[in-house]
Amino acid sequence: MRRPDRRCWPVLYLLIYLLFLPSVSYAAETFRLLTGYTPSDRPAYSRMWDVFLEISSSDHMLEILFYPEKNPRNSICKIRKSVSDDGRKIFLETAAKKNLQSANGLLVxxxxxxxxxxxxxxxxxxxxVYEQSRQAGGxxxxxxxxxxxxxxxRDVCLKNGWIKNGITTTGMLVMFTVKNKQNKMVIKQLWPENGKWWIYEETVDRRSWRLP
Incomplete structure (x- = not known):
């Protein structure tokens, strides 16, 4: 059998090194969210969240972790979202070991x-129209x-209190509104152009803002 040319050895070593190189992540980003809660059974209160976002180069999944401000070492949930198919595949892992997934880009x-x-x-x-299913008790x-x-x-969003001072945006902003079969609002999110995450979210009993 013919021996490989010695001049090719450096290339072979490089290929072997890259093959066993640990996966790296890129485009990491950290930001903070403020959530105000208005429950019907107790006084209103607020909570801060530290959100860590990155895309893994190994499987090109977007990973989003939520950390409570008062407990920065333990995330309350971890989201893995596909990037190659417009984010249709979603996996959610919570601290309570409650796992959910979706294949159509919606997880409410x-x-x-x-x-x-x-x-x-x-x-x-x-x-x-989208369908969201979950399994319980078989x-x-x-x-x-x-x-x-x-x-x-932007000026309309500022007037409605959807954007905090210091948040910069370019172009138009898109409000996505989710309603149930009874045509009642379940959740809405305001997204900037080419944004990685929303800058405002609203449900029946809470409002959240991205902070500068």
């Missing part, structure tokens, strides 16, 4: 304490939601 969690719902921000249609339960999108100018 209005009752979860952290504002970690995922909406189909790559939706082109003005309105589209049974599958499904809900239908409609998602609409509407463009807003």
């Amino acid at each position: 969690l209005p009752e979860f304490p952290a504002p970690c719902s995922i909406l189909p921000i790559h939706q082109i249609e003005n309105q589209k 049974r599958t339960f499904a809900k239908q939601f409609s998602v609409s999108r509407e463009l807003f100018k």
Whole structure:
């Protein structure tokens, strides 16, 4: 058998090194969210969240971790979201070991304490119907939601209190609104152009803002 040319050895060593090189992450970003809660059974209160976002180069999944300000070492939930297919695949792991997943880009969690719902921000249609299912006790339960999108100018968003001072945006902003089958608002999110995360979220009993 013919021996490889010695001049090729450096290239072979480099390929072997890259093959066993640990996966690296890139585009890491950290930001803070402020959430104000207005529950019906107790006084209003607020909470801060530190959010860590990065994309892994090994599987190109976007990872989002939520850390309570008062407990910065333990995340309350971890979201893994695909990037190559417009974010249709979503996996959620919570500190309570409650795992959820979605294959259509929608994961609505209005009752979860952290504002970690995922909406189909790559939706082109003005309105589209999605189904979200979950399993419990060996049974599958499904809900239908409609998602609409509407463009807003920055001055309108500021007037409505959707943007905190110091948050910079360019171009129009998109408000995604999720409604249930009874046509009641479940959740809405305001996204900047080409943004990695929303700058405002609202449910029935809470409002959240991205802080500068």
